[in-house]
Amino acid sequence: MKRHLRARAVVKQSISASLMLTFAIGFSGGAQAADVNTILASVSSISDVDARQASIEKRLEDAYGAGRLTQAQYQSFKQSLSRVADQEAVFRASDSSLSLWESLRLQFDLDRLVKEMEASLSDRQTGFVDVYARRDEIVKRLSVAYSDGRLTAQEYAQIQMELDTINKSIQASSAQTGHLSVSDSIRLVLELDRLSQKLTRTVHDRQVSLTQIDVRQAELSKRIESGVASGKITDREANDLKAEFKRIADKEESLRKLGRPLTSEEQLTLALDLEKLSGQIDSHLNDEEVQNNVISDVDRRQAEVDRNLAQALSSGLVTVSEAQVYKSELDAISKKTADFRTTGGGQLNIVQAQNVLIDLERLNGKIDRAVYSKQPVWVGIDASIEDYRRRIADAKVGQRLSEVDEVELKSDLDKIVANKATYAASSQGLDSQEAISLAVDLTRLNGKMFKLIKDREVAVLPDVSRRKDEISRRIAEGTSSGKLTTDETRSLLEDLDRIAAREAAFKATDGVLDDREKLSVALDLERLAARTEKEIRDNPFVSKSIQARKEQADQTISNGTLTGKLSAQEVQNLRTEYNRILAFEQSSLTSGSSLDAREALTIAADLDRLIKDVESQMKNSETALPDLAKRESELYQRITEGVMQGRLAPKDADSLKREFYRLMDLEAKYRSIGGLSFGEHAALALELEKLSASIENSMKESVASLPDVDARQSEIDNRLADAVASGRMTSEQSREFTRDLDRIARDEVTYRFSGSGLSYAESLALITELEKVSARLDTKLAGSSPQWNGIDGRVSETSKRISDALLAQKVDASAGNQLKNELDRISQAKVAFSTSGGGLTLAETESLVRDLERLNKDIDNRTGVGRAIAWTDIDARQARLEARIAQDIAAGKLSSQKAKQAKQELRSLSQVKASFRNSGGYSYTQLVSMAQALDKIGKLVGFTPRYLQNQ
Numbered sequence: 001m002k003r004h005l006r007a008r009a010v011v012k013q014s015i016s017a018s019l020m021l022t023f024a025i026g027f028s029g030g031a032q033a034a035d036v037n038t039i040l041a042s043v044s045s046i047s048d049v050d051a052r053q054a055s056i057e058k059r060l061e062d063a064y065g066a067g068r069l070t071q072a073q074y075q076s077f078k079q080s081l082s083r084v085a086d087q088e089a090v091f092r093a094s095d096s097s098l099s100l101w102e103s104l105r106l107q108f109d110l111d112r113l114v115k116e117m118e119a120s121l122s123d124r125q126t127g128f129v130d131v132y133a134r135r136d137e138i139v140k141r142l143s144v145a146y147s148d149g150r151l152t153a154q155e156y157a158q159i160q161m162e163l164d165t166i167n168k169s170i171q172a173s174s175a176q177t178g179h180l181s182v183s184d185s186i187r188l189v190l191e192l193d194r195l196s197q198k199l200t201r202t203v204h205d206r207q208v209s210l211t212q213i214d215v216r217q218a219e220l221s222k223r224i225e226s227g228v229a230s231g232k233i234t235d236r237e238a239n240d241l242k243a244e245f246k247r248i249a250d251k252e253e254s255l256r257k258l259g260r261p262l263t264s265e266e267q268l269t270l271a272l273d274l275e276k277l278s279g280q281i282d283s284h285l286n287d288e289e290v291q292n293n294v295i296s297d298v299d300r301r302q303a304e305v306d307r308n309l310a311q312a313l314s315s316g317l318v319t320v321s322e323a324q325v326y327k328s329e330l331d332a333i334s335k336k337t338a339d340f341r342t343t344g345g346g347q348l349n350i351v352q353a354q355n356v357l358i359d360l361e362r363l364n365g366k367i368d369r370a371v372y373s374k375q376p377v378w379v380g381i382d383a384s385i386e387d388y389r390r391r392i393a394d395a396k397v398g399q400r401l402s403e404v405d406e407v408e409l410k411s412d413l414d415k416i417v418a419n420k421a422t423y424a425a426s427s428q429g430l431d432s433q434e435a436i437s438l439a440v441d442l443t444r445l446n447g448k449m450f451k452l453i454k455d456r457e458v459a460v461l462p463d464v465s466r467r468k469d470e471i472s473r474r475i476a477e478g479t480s481s482g483k484l485t486t487d488e489t490r491s492l493l494e495d496l497d498r499i500a501a502r503e504a505a506f507k508a509t510d511g512v513l514d515d516r517e518k519l520s521v522a523l524d525l526e527r528l529a530a531r532t533e534k535e536i537r538d539n540p541f542v543s544k545s546i547q548a549r550k551e552q553a554d555q556t557i558s559n560g561t562l563t564g565k566l567s568a569q570e571v572q573n574l575r576t577e578y579n580r581i582l583a584f585e586q587s588s589l590t591s592g593s594s595l596d597a598r599e600a601l602t603i604a605a606d607l608d609r610l611i612k613d614v615e616s617q618m619k620n621s622e623t624a625l626p627d628l629a630k631r632e633s634e635l636y637q638r639i640t641e642g643v644m645q646g647r648l649a650p651k652d653a654d655s656l657k658r659e660f661y662r663l664m665d666l667e668a669k670y671r672s673i674g675g676l677s678f679g680e681h682a683a684l685a686l687e688l689e690k691l692s693a694s695i696e697n698s699m700k701e702s703v704a705s706l707p708d709v710d711a712r713q714s715e716i717d718n719r720l721a722d723a724v725a726s727g728r729m730t731s732e733q734s735r736e737f738t739r740d741l742d743r744i745a746r747d748e749v750t751y752r753f754s755g756s757g758l759s760y761a762e763s764l765a766l767i768t769e770l771e772k773v774s775a776r777l778d779t780k781l782a783g784s785s786p787q788w789n790g791i792d793g794r795v796s797e798t799s800k801r802i803s804d805a806l807l808a809q810k811v812d813a814s815a816g817n818q819l820k821n822e823l824d825r826i827s828q829a830k831v832a833f834s835t836s837g838g839g840l841t842l843a844e845t846e847s848l849v850r851d852l853e854r855l856n857k858d859i860d861n862r863t864g865v866g867r868a869i870a871w872t873d874i875d876a877r878q879a880r881l882e883a884r885i886a887q888d889i890a891a892g893k894l895s896s897q898k899a900k901q902a903k904q905e906l907r908s909l910s911q912v913k914a915s916f917r918n919s920g921g922y923s924y925t926q927l928v929s930m931a932q933a934l935d936k937i938g939k940l941v942g943f944t945p946r947y948l949q950n951q
Contacts, residue, residue: 049088049098049106054369056114057081059137063117067125068193077117084109085369089362093354099275111205118200123759124193129185129640131170134192138163142199150203159199166191179661182643182653187765194750216274217249223281233281241281248273298337298348298356303428305330305364310435312367316376316383320439326367327432333359381420381435384442388413391449395674400454409449416441455679456670461515462522462686464503471496471529478536488535492528498616499524519682526689533696549607553578556614570617574610581606628667628681631688635660638695644761647700650768656695663687709748709758709766713741716774721845725794727787729780731846737780738842740773791830791845794852798823801859810863819859826851861927874913874930881934882906884943894941905937 060081064074084106091102098106142163146156166188173184180188224241227233233241248270255266309330313323333356340352348356379387392409395401401409416438423434430438475492478484484492499521506517513521557574560566566574585603639656642648648656663684670680720737723729744766751762758766788794802823806816826848833844840848885902888894894902909930916926 049103049110050365050368051372052107052110053081053085053088053365054372056110056117057369059114060117063121068121068123069117073120077113077120080109080113084113085365086362089358089365092361092365093357099278102275104271115200118197121193121197124186124190124761125644125759129189129637131180131185131188131192134189134196135163135166135170138192138196138199141196145199145203150205155202159195159202162195162198166195181650182640182657183650183764183768185640186644186761187768190751190762190765216271216278217245217252220245220274220277220281227281241277244277244280248277298353298360301357301360301364302330302334302337305360305367306432307429308364308367309432310430312371313432313435313439314381314430316378316380317371317374318367319377320436320443322370323432323436323439326363327436329363330432333363381438381442384446385413385417385420388442388445388449391453391675395449395453398673400456400674400677401452405452409445409452412445412448416445450676450681451678453674453677455515455677461518462525464513464518464521464525467522467525467529468496468500471525471532474529474532474536478532483536492532492535495524495528495531499528516679516682519679519686523682523686523689526686526693530689530692530696533693533699537696537699549604549611550582553607553611553614556611556618560614560618566614566617574614574617577606577610577613581610626685626688628684628688631685632660632664635688635692635695638692642695642699643764646760646764648695648698650764652698656691656698659691659694663691709763709770712767712770712774713745716741716770716777717842718839719774719777721840721842722790723777723781724842724849725788725790725840725845728784731849733780734842734846737773737777740769744769744773791840791848791852794849795823795827795830798852798856798859801856805859805863808863811859815862819855819862822851822855822858826855874927874934877931877934878906878909878913881938881941881943885941888941898941902937902941905933905940909933909937 060069060074060077063069064071069077087109088098088102088106091098091106142151142156142159145151151159169191170180170188173188174180224233224238224245228235228238251273252270255270309318309323309326312318313320318326336359337348337356340348340356344352378384388409392401392406392413396403396406419441420430420438423430423438475484475489475496479489502524503513503521506513506521557566557571557578560571560574581603584606588603636657639648639653639660643650643653666687667676667684670676670684676684716737720729720734724731724734747769748758748766751758751766788797799820802811802816802819805811805819806813811819829851830840830848833840833848885894885899885906889896889899912933913930916930
């Protein structure tokens with residue numbers, strides 16, 4: 001688009017002070033640098049600044065929903081994000097684009113906001129857990145950070161490796177059932193949360209080269225020369241501008257000579273200097289024609305925003321309700337523009353134009369951020385038309401629609417298609433009001449089709465009378481036990497009476513309930529049952545502030561208006577009462593600086609009564625069936641919250657999730673061949689409410705105590721120790737389990753130091769991993785029998801072997817005493833281990849088992865049990881080695897140096913052997929050490945013993 005210089009000059013001059021103040025405050029602590037690939041583009045697009053705002057807003061909402069930010073922190077970050085959006089609207093108001101400095105400034109504000117937000121995050125407490133979405137978001141951030149040069153190759157590889165490990169864990173956890181269990185989902189999302197924070201800490205500040213600054217300087221130099229040539233800039237003015245230009249160029253050159261990359265603050269200072277110089281040039285180049293063009297930009301920009309909104313609605317990226325809200329804001333801007341023109345004789349001045357353009361940019365940015373990287377919330381206008389046409393045809397083929405109803409539905413659809421063609425024929429195409437009109441007509445047609453399509457086989461119809469009695473008894477129990485307040489009881493009974501009145505109204509016609517009427521009443525009853533259980537178990541009654549009550553009353557009336565559940569007369573009466581309450585509050589505040597207790601109580605009670613009146617009138621209209629997808633999301637989140645809060649056992653959660661997936665399969669079945677009918681939708685809604693009641697019934701009334709991770713680890717360690725001691729498992733086989741225990745112990749340390757100790761969700765994740773290890777251990781030990789009664793059994797068997805060897809005179813008394821002494825030492829070690837820790841750990845057990853096995857081999861060697869081991873005949877081996885050395889010396893095959901070294905080591909071995917023999921014979925350990933010494937000498941002279949020749 002054409003750049004309007006005069007407008008830009010006026011805009012920049014009007015906000016110059018605020019820009020410099022923002023710069024001084026925002027970067028007093030050291031600024032971050034800009035992004036080479038996206039920020040150094042000539043102008044920023046929606047894909048960088050607005051896209052980042054949308055992404056950060058989503059991360060902020062997710063963090064708050066998961067309990068990782070307090071409400072105060074959430075509001076603070078939300079306000080900071082809104083300030084960035086407002087600042088961007090001011091920047092874009094002059095020409096719908098961003099200059100280099102403006103783009104850098106906004107990006108740095110967002111960088112700082114992200115770092116502050118990530119540093120404030122605590123452990124996840126609740127909220128919806130979508131492991132796959134969380135992983136994909138981190139993958140995208142990692143890729144962008146690396147491509148933008150904010151991560152080194154090594155840093156990228158390290159984080160990618162951790163991400164790959166989590167991916168493998170996701171695949172392994174979902175391999176059997178095709179989806180993740182609640183416990184696995186919590187464990188994996190906690191790992192992803194920590195990886196996200198690590199990524200934020202690791203990314204480097206943005207880096208900017210001076211290339212774009214050089215380009216900007218060249219552009220300004222040409223504009224000065226052009227102004228002089230056209231006579232719009234005098235020689236004196238040109239000299240002043242060139243002097244400022246030279247000062248900036250000299251400053252840049254002096255910074256270049258420093259021989260280091262410029263800091264972000266230095267580069268932003270240059271960009272800001274150029275921005276101010278550009279504003280000065282703009283003011284000199286001003287003319288009336290350019291000013292008129294800028295003022296005319298208001299109408300052009302307003303039309304662009306209107307088309308943007310129409311496109312968002314037509315493509316299904318916003319709902320009809322959202323589009324109506326945006327349209328009301330656009331209409332308010334249009335009225336503001338009209339008022340300006342009325343007071344200005346049909347014209348806008350430059351300040352008024354700027355004011356309106358800022359509002360338009362703010363609204364356009366809001367729409368762009370709402371639809372950026374978003375999946376459609378509905379199929380859109382064109383796709384809906386085709387979908388309805390197909391559904392009508394399918395329903396007719398499936399004999400679910402009469403010929404009369406088919407003709408009526410087709411006629412309604414043809415009218416919508418004709419209206420769309422008329423709208424599209426205009427030169428401007430479809431505007432937002434026309435798009436909203438089409439979407440509303442399609443919604444009405446869908447509701448009509450919904451009721452005309454005949455039901456297929458529906459689930460077993462409920463017993464409404466029995467269910468009412470059950471709910472009535474449950475409310476009585478809650479009231480008697482004090483788990484329901486009187487207000488809660490009154491509210492629940494009012495709902496029960498309302499449902500009974502609806503049932504009576506249905507029966508008034510023919511004395512009975514048909515299937516759809518029965519499903520409708522049963523759906524209301526299940527909603528009430530779930531609400532009753534939630535009130536009893538959660539008891540979340542918290543008084544709201546007067547401001548919150550006012551906002552709720554206003555929003556409830558607005559929702560009733562948009563959904564058509566309130567008539568025009570009802571809305572007028574409710575608004576009259578609402579305005580009366582506001583007037584009373586204002587008069588009370590006028591008479592004093594604040595409300596007194598009686599006034600506050602009166603206003604709060606009146607607002608509560610008004611809110612109930614609105615809800616009651618809305619309920620008295622025909623029951624609106626719920627949004628199935630939204631309700632399913634709420635139930636899934638409720639299950640996850642229960643597990644994370646320790647109020648729902650993982651086993652119960654998995655059972656509830658199986659029922660949840662069964663209902664999703666049932667929904668898919670119902671949606672086939674013509675889509676959902678009213679009865680099918682009601683039946684599914686009923687089943688979901690039953691599931692909701694089951695969830696609430698399974699909830700514990702208080703948060704469970706944290707699982708004892710250390711006790712469970714110790715228990716598994718003791719089981720491994722017993723298995724090794726009894727011979728049901730070898731030490732080598734136990735390694736595969738100890739490796740997992742070590743990994744879990746490392747995870748526990750990480751969890752403890754990442755926040756204030758272990759949260760329930762973290763403890764649960766560790767316990768889940770320990771249970772998997774325990775289950776594998778059960779499988780490993782299944783069918784095996786113990787060979788010994790623990791360490792004591794091994795010691796008894798070894799003691800008997802020594803006694804038998806002495807009786808059989810296979811060892812002499814001296815050797816027998818040595819063996820007994822070694823066994824006594826092992827027994828004493830076992831007693832010491834047991835006393836110090838209350839039992840034997842796996843490491844202690846393995847140490848004792850190794851000593852006993854070594855002792856038993858020594859007994860075997862002394863008694864000649866088993867195959868003769870060649871290397872135990874030390875004397876014969878030494879004699880053969882000495883003979884071989886003498887032979888090789890005589891044949892000249894062995895150097896004198898090696899021969900001398902070999903003889904010295906043989907003499908040392910003879911001395912050691914004599915010492916061992918004088919102490920009562922060779923022990924197993926002594927035999928091993930002498931055999932190893934002979935192996936070493938043999939290797940020195942090139943002689944391999946026979947027992948090693950085949951190895």
